[in-house]
Amino acid sequence: MNVINASPRRKELTRLAAQLFVQEGFDRTTVRMLAQEMGIKSGSLFHHFKDKQEILAAVIEEGTQNALVIARKALNECAAEPEIRLRTMARAHLETLFTDRNAHVVALFEWRRLDPAASAHLSHLRDAYEALWVAVIDDALEAGLIHGDRFLVSRFVLGALNWTVRWYDPSGPRSPDDLADELVAMIMPTSA
């Protein structure tokens, strides 16, 4: 296996793996399929990754890291009004979801295939991301923008947003930003 964990070659392989994992699912994707997609033989794959599990972990880590970076940057750059921050966070969520779509679909639907060690490590990343959401929602609740239980609201909103990967086509007439705004409008009484 490669010692430099972030070699450019490895990054590109991770990207291709994400695509295959989405197309076929992790379990149905064989190391031979992965190798062919990458233009190498199946044995050579284990020069870059110690085993198949590590490829899955790399895909998910990549996606989650990007989500964190994008969300933090968006929140830093936007105004301090709770309403704007809420909209910004929803937009950032969909932006990541559809620019790194493959990685995120894998993260959402193949999470359980991770072994316990990788799962524990990646859970921390995921928690850091969700903490951003909870903070934004807390502010919106405090400002009286939305109503309900903070825990439930964040789960419902994240559920609605994550589920979009199942039906939304970004090449259609509606932009991800439109989508985010419509969801925020749906849960905000004052903006009817």
Added chain:
Amino acid sequence: MNVINASPRRKELTRLAAQLFVQEGFDRTTVRMLAQEMGIKSGSLFHHFKDKQEILAAVIEEGTQNALVIARKALNECAAEPEIRLRTMARAHLETLFTDRNAHVVALFEWRRLDPAASAHLSHLRDAYEALWVAVIDDALEAGLIHGDRFLVSRFVLGALNWTVRWYDPSGPRSPDDLADELVAMIMPTSA
């Protein structure tokens, strides 16, 4: 294979299969695991199902049929006010989701493992169920109870509800009905 497609034995086997599919995922569940769970040898399994795919189809069909029955019954029995019908539908959705939890988790996350023939057949069932939702949401929109695009609203609501299987624990303090009511309240400006 059994000619009587709905033999009680087959129903019980389907229930056990659903549990294993949730625990391990469809692809990782081997026919030997299924057989052991059912107390028979792997060869005997093919007396009840023509192949592994058919077991998956049986699990999903069972769950979706139940959802339809429960939702129709609930809607027939409840009042005609759009607000009540909306709440009723949300409650029925979560009721099915957590009484037939295994079957529904499989339906939601292993749908893509179905072969095209089974998928086409089950899509009709699924569509019939979603038609109930769209009707209820249309009424609520017309009555001015909620606002937004009918297509988007139904997708968001279904997403939020379906995602509950990922985090909600029915044995906790909150009942599924509470959950449904909170979601409806969240999107209804007038009920703040």
Added chain:
DNA sequence: CATTTACACTAGCGCTTGCTTGGTTACTCT
């Protein structure tokens, strides 16, 4: 009583899986 049917068993075929081994090539750095 003879036959069919439902359900289970044993044994294993043919194939695919993730991964290993041992060695080769091409490039960089001193």
Added chain:
DNA sequence: AGAGTAACCAAGCAAGCGCTAGTGTAAATG
């Protein structure tokens, strides 16, 4: 020029996979 290393390949192993063939047996059916 020589050493080191990243990237690759050919070959294949051991295990596990879905599924089939053929058989036994007890209960229902004519």
